[in-house]
Amino acid sequence: MKIDDIYYLSFEALRDRKVRSALTILMVVVGSSLMVALNGLTAGFGVFIEKQFSNLASNVLTLTNSGGGGNFGGGGGGGGVVISAGGQPQSSGTIVNFNAAVVTKVKTLPLVNDVIPTYQGRVTLESQGKSRGVSVFAIAPEKLTTIAPTIQYKEGAELKANDPTGMVVADLIANPEGQPTPFLVVGQTVKASYSFTDPYTGEDKQESRSFIIRGIMAQTGNPNIDRAIIISPEIANSLLHKNGRYDSLMVVVPSPDDVSTVQDEIRVIYGNGVGISTPQAVLQARQQFTSGFSSFILAIALVALVVGAVGIVTTLYTSVTERIREIGTIKAIGALNKDILLIFISEASIIGVMGATLGLVFGIATGSLLTGAFSFGPRPGGGQDISPVYLPTDLLYVWGLSVGLSLLAGIYPAWKASRLEPIVALRRD
Template identity: 45%
Template structure:
């Protein structure tokens, strides 16, 4: 019997049991679409994270006084939101610093070979207020002219004036400026003024910055406030650490945040990307394990490893759903064999061989798998976009993160779905091929 003829007969047999066949195909669609959706979302989020961190200068090393993997105590003034290292260097439980990052450390690092510059910074959480509006934000206190070193893609809106020595100057990210003054992507509608142009009109305005902290001497909540003048507004670069941080110079940060010259982190710029590893070794030779060092490459590698591991777990969960669909195929095919016993007996009586019967039932399983897998791919792709648009809109914009569906991944899901479908139909098909025609014809 020809292959085309086998599939034609099998397709007709499935058509005779439309409801049962449709439900079985639906189970395959659910399993395969779930696998496609989850894999696409994980791949999209992984790519988004990699895109974010790839926008950091590749020759930068991030230095903190918190040794990575050291003993842990609760934060105090060193932890993330209370003035510790930036969000991409870790939050939560932190170690007691073994060394103090001060000007002496900066000068020592600047003397190392292949180090082009060392950029000290203070961090913390502040509240920026203007008129009746206020916004909580992280602060990155550093010399503003050094921003282009750690974020080469950074640009200021037209009209900004970067004044490194002006301690009263503050530089706001566009997102914070928009919220403070209630701006939108198309402010003043009829004129179609962009958010950046509308925000530029706020340059020169004054804002009040408040830093709240716990006074260890009195165990009471204290705050310090200072008025700054908006000297510039920063365009988004695609990195949340920069895009959501308010910037003012070191002197202002040291006084307002009460740092007493103790830096929270240092950005060490190697003279070349090729020398980053050498610079890291030199720093380790100086301070051993008592200092935390992170590079853009290490961050990207960690993201890739996490995405790969998380993707494997998600795929395993989706595979369970596909296996459930396979059980449905076994049930459908086994019931079909039982119901069509006399039909099988007739086929064998007129000359059909065991392999012909086996091929017919395997073809039915394959057809179920082909239809279910093909429709499942389409449904899975659409589900991926739908899920992100519904549940991720408050975290990302649709332009920032989208699901990814490499053809190789879609092909793998399709073949897995088809393979499981055929495997699920193997036993019922074998049982049908082994029926004796005499016994089959006696069955009512």
């Protein structure tokens, strides 16, 4: 039999069983569309992570206090070992309190260009009868671009070096999501209050100070900045009662290639008394999470595709049972075993090709719908900018896998049909 005759008979057989064929094709569509959508979202998330990483200073290490006043802690510089004048810890493995001596010691390392101390904490901002708790990130204004090279201001300008009343705020703080009016605007006066417990009397106290909003920062991708207010370190030291004990040190090295070397040198000096994080480590952790999560989700999609393949087996096997007399008639007029085999294989291929092709279309549409449903797209006030990315290689892989599984599923029913003897088939009621 000619190949066009084989496909004609296969198509007619599927058309005669419209509902069953449509449901079988739908199974393939569901599995392949899920794989396309999830592949697209995974690739999009990978692009997003790379974009975020490019916004960070890849040549900067962040040293944090391993205990006591960690990131955004209120008290700052909690218990731990006292550093000697030479900047050395008194005992191995103890917590290091960051002070001027530590800054000087780290600066003496061969590959260190600069050490930027920061204070962190939480205060309550009061503005126009409203108040909200926010994070403080205090850094020398001229050093801000070192740790956030792509920083831009939606309104106003950067903080000046000697501005004791100046404050710049993240856009997410100035324009809270879901609020019709801004919480803060440039030029506005705002009161910042810090609550603490007096270490000598045990009384709860509050320190307050007024600031003027100088600028509103756009999203940078740096978590220390994107949800914080920026004030000068001198003012933060007084307002937050830090007593000269820093919460973190930003260590600047010549290039990203020097990060691991400096990290090892710092670890030799201070052991586990400091926490050390780098943009590369953050990126690697995010990539590992993304890879594991996507593998799990894609496994679910593959199960759906396998279910579709089982549906093909069921459909074609049922079709063989129903068409035994038809198969006997075709064989009686000269069709060979391979012709019958090809007829049923071609039915499986038609199901696979139609299901896989429709799956690509619906998968791309599903990815876009999921992006909108979970608010991955751009939002007013600066939201996450994650869009699905559909790579041609991924689409081709899903299409080939869907068609391949469909063909594989059709082999047994096709072989079963080809082995029927004409006389036995014609005698079947």
